[in-house]
Amino acid sequence: MKTWKLIVEEAPLRGSRNMAVDEYLFFAARRESATFLRFYRWERPTASLGYSQDAARAADLDFCRSNGIDVVRRMTGGKLVLHHRELTYSLASSDAGTFTGTLRESYRRISLGLLRGLELMGLDARLAPASPPAYARATMPCFAFPARDEIEIGGLKIVGSAQKRTGPAFLQHGSVPLEKDEELLKGAARSEAPDGGVRMTSLEEALGRPVPFVWAAERFSRGLAEFFAVDLEPLALDGAAGEEIARIEAERYGNEAWTLNRKA
Numbered sequence: 595m596k597t598w599k600l601i602v603e604e605a606p607l608r609g610s611r612n613m614a615v616d617e618y619l620f621f622a623a624r625r626e627s628a629t630f631l632r633f634y635r636w637e638r639p640t641a642s643l644g645y646s647q648d649a650a651r652a653a654d655l656d657f658c659r660s661n662g663i664d665v666v667r668r669m670t671g672g673k674l675v676l677h678h679r680e681l682t683y684s685l686a687s688s689d690a691g692t693f694t695g696t697l698r699e700s701y702r703r704i705s706l707g708l709l710r711g712l713e714l715m716g717l718d719a720r721l722a723p724a725s726p727p728a729y730a731r732a733t734m735p736c737f738a739f740p741a742r743d744e745i746e747i748g749g750l751k752i753v754g755s756a757q758k759r760t761g762p763a764f765l766q767h768g769s770v771p772l773e774k775d776e777e778l779l780k781g782a783a784r785s786e787a788p789d790g791g792v793r794m795t796s797l798e799e800a801l802g803r804p805v806p807f808v809w810a811a812e813r814f815s816r817g818l819a820e821f822f823a824v825d826l827e828p829l830a831l832d833g834a835a836g837e838e839i840a841r842i843e844a845e846r847y848g849n850e851a852w853t854l855n856r857k858a
Contacts (some may be wrong), residue, residue: 595823595824595825596629596689596692596822596823596824596825597824597825597826597827598628598629598630598631598819598822598824598825598826598827599628599629599630599631599826599827599828599829600631600632600815600826600827600828600829601630601631601632601633601634601828601829601830601831602632602633602634602808602811602815602828603632603633603634603635604635604807604808605635606634606635606636606637607634607635607636607637608636608637608638608640608664609636609637609638609640609642609664609665609666609677609847610664610666610843610847610848611839611843611847611848612634612636612640612666612682613642613666613667613668613669613843613846613847614839614840614842614843614846614847614848615632615634615684615831615839616632616668616669616684616686616765616767617669617765617842617846617847618831618835618838618839618842619632619684619686619765620669620686620758620763620764620765622686622835623686623687623688623763623764623765624688624760624763627688627689628687628688629685629686629687629689629692629824630684630685630686630687630829631683631684631685631815631818631826632683632684632685632686633681633682633683633807633811633814633815634682634684635680635681635682635807636677636678636680636682638662638663638664639661639662639663639664639676639677639678639775639778639782640663640664640665640666640676640677640678641653641658641663641664641665641666641674641675641676641677641782641783642665642666642667642668642674642675642677643665643666643667643668643674643853644667644668644670644671644672644673644674644756645667645668645669645670645671645758646671647667647673647674649665649667649853649854649855650854651784652673652674652783652784653665653674653782653783653784654781654782654783654784655854657781657782658782661778661781661782663676663778663782665853665854666847666853667846667847667852667853668756668767669758669765670756670757670758670765670766670767671756671757671758672736672754672755672756673736674736674782674783675736675737675754675769676775676778676779676782676783677769678775678778678779679771679772679773679775679796680769680770680771680772680773681770681772681797681807681810681811681814682767682768682769682770683708683767683768683770683814684765684766684767684768685704685765685766685767685818686763686764686765686766687763687764688761688762688763688764689762690762692822693764695761695762697757697759697764698743700757700759700764700766701743701755701757701766702721702743703821703822704755704766704818705721705743705744705745705753705755706721706821707817707818707821707822708745708753708768708814708817708818709721709745709817710817710818710820710821711813711814711815711816711817711818712745712747712752712813712817713817714813714816714817715797715801715805715810715813716801717747717797717800717801718747719745719746719747719752720745720746720747721743721744721745721746722740722741722742722743722744722745722746722751723742736754736756736769737751737754737769737771737779737792737793737794740754747795747800748795748800749793750793750794750795751793751794751795752770752771752794752795752796752797752800753768753769753770754768754769755767755768755769756768770797770810770814771794771795771796771797772796772797772798772804772805772807772810773796773798773804774794774795774796774798774799776792776794779792779794780792797810
């Protein structure tokens with residue numbers, strides 16, 4: 595049975611640090627032929643931009659500044675996500691035997707593992723079919739529509755994910771709202787949809803009660819471990835790993851010029 599490294603960070607981190615950790619894990623997975631599963635939280639509401647998005651077109655930067663919303667840029671693609679009152683997962687690996695060598699099939703397999711975690715919470719979720727063509731072309735937030743093989747409950751998106759791949763190595767991370775704050779998302783994201791284009795739910799709404807981060811992380815951990823038939827071994831990122839993460843954060847994710855002005 596294979597073993598994955600498990601990182602559960604209960605203390606919320608700033609957005610730039612979270613993105614630096616995920617990048618570190620992506621390159622660690624390439625070097626070590628290992629698989630890393632991480633669950634984490636955000637210190638402040640944070641809008642993350644897809645790697646190639648135009649910051650001013652995707653986000654209302656003035657609204658973000660006036661409402662205490664940080665802005666970061668992900669190494670993955672996709673649309674703007676507002677990270678707030680949520681559980682975020684990331685999975686980094688270069689194990690093509692487990693995940694296959696293609697973005698679409700590995701994305702689908704990870705979604706199936708997450709579905710198992712939602713089942714362990716007592717939820718009836720499913721993989722979504724393709725989103726409307728207008729969603730891919732338009733300026734809308736990630737939680738406007740579930741894309742193909744993302745996860746929905748009752749037609750509403752519950753997990754929004756994105757993947758970066760180089761050969762067999764990939765990083766996939768995704769947002770799972772514990773609570774909804776649609777108004778803050780609509781204010782932070784620019785959208786061509788007249789209603790703001792948000793069709794999302796949360797674990798609290800789906801279960802009808804507040805959901806603790808640690809409880810949800812445990813169910814997702816168990817669901818992924820069961821689906822992929824792996825053991826999970828706790829890992830702490832300190833020492834040399836912490837130094838490398840700090841360097842990545844300073845060079846990119848904590849650098850406002852890189853975040854707001856990076857060109858595709």
